[in-house]
Amino acid sequence: MNVFINQETRELPAGATLADALRVCDPPAVFAAAVNLQFVPRTRYEQHVLADGDRIEIIAPITGG
Numbered sequence: 010m011n012v013f014i015n016q017e018t019r020e021l022p023a024g025a026t027l028a029d030a031l032r033v034c035d036p037p038a039v040f041a042a043a044v045n046l047q048f049v050p051r052t053r054y055e056q057h058v059l060a061d062g063d064r065i066e067i068i069a070p071i072t073g074g
Contacts, residue, residue: 021059028047028054030065035071 010025011018014034021030027042027049036042042049043066049057059065 010059012059012062013064015065015067025059026055027057027059027065030069031050034067036067039070041068041070042066043068 010023011020012025012030013019014030014065019030019033020025021033027044033040042051042054044057044063046064046066
């Protein structure tokens with residue numbers, strides 16, 4: 010199946026979870042993740058099964074003042 014990770018197409022096996030997707034994209038050390046604009050808590054990454062066409066956004070915090 011194909012998913013989009015930060016607007017980039019990635020191919021994953023059927024039944025892949027958000028945790029599987031994150032392993033292939035090497036996210037920053039600190040980040041949040043959303044699937045189809047819905048925040049997913051870190052404790053749910055292994056259980057959140059993806060579907061073909063899902064859009065994953067990996068968001069890194071921005072500091073400043």
